[in-house]
Ligand code: C2E
Ligand code: MG
């Protein structure tokens with residue numbers, strides 16, 4: 001895995017996050033892949049935990065953050081006709097608990113001219129709850145530097161509602177298990193309440209795992225403003241993402 005990073009076998013795919021109101025692209029989430037010379041393409045669930053164990057996650061995380069910020073700056077420069085899109089990057093606990101994250105983030109932001117607040121870091125509940133005091137401190141510094149903060153996989157961890165108010169998240173990403181219909185064909189009852197609660201706290205809501213058009217329609221009716229999922233595009237190369245943005249521009253001009 002160490003060598004993979006040096007040999008540039010780690011690539012980044014970008015999955016669109018869509019504004020449900022008009023289905024325009026609001027941003028992308030960066031998702032790491034390992035193109036192994038023998039095993040082929042390996043997903044993050046197979047190597048992120050290993051990278052965490054051996055401490056490589058710091059370098060890997062920095063790589064993803066830097067690449068994504070550069071990519072985001074290119075997209076934003078080529079689309080000055082519309083509001084800036086955002087890009088979000090997943091952050092592991094090992095990264096958040098190290099003070100160097102602030103230093104790394106500062107250098108990433110100084111190298112790439114991205115609009116303020118449009119590079120977002122995605123944290124999970126479990127990671128934040130490991131050390132809430134320290135996490136809160138780090139998160140305030142991250143926001144001060146001009147990065148955004150999303151709470152990833154909401155609903156799968158402890159969901160400590162009291163803490164939600166204390167942490168400076170601008171976005172909540174609702175886990176796919178809450179988005180998917182149950183075997184009786186209905187959405188989990190909590191979905192509507194989670195969306196309302198996030199809005200009361202002044203946060204935007206992204207629904208993860210929107211796989212069908214009916215998912216998208218219903219999410220919009222429930223007041224959810226953004227969605228991500230196979231209904232709007234699978235994780236794709238930076239080039240494919242650029243083509244998608246260009247197509248959208250053409251359609252808007254017609
Ligand atoms: P995540 O951050 O919750 O990312 C969303 C995952 O859901 C992605 O899996 C994505 O491909 C998948 N997904 C998107 N739309 C749909 C859908 O409509 N249906 C279904 N069933 N799945 C969908 P992926 O790419 O395998 O990533 C898995 C997890 O690995 C991520 O979950 C994230 O926690 C972690 N991860 C990925 N890249 C990185 C990274 O660069 N750093 C760190 N620390 N973690 C990463
Ligand atoms: Mg994520």
Ligand code: MG
Pocket residue numbers: 152153173175208
């Ligand atoms: Mg997630």
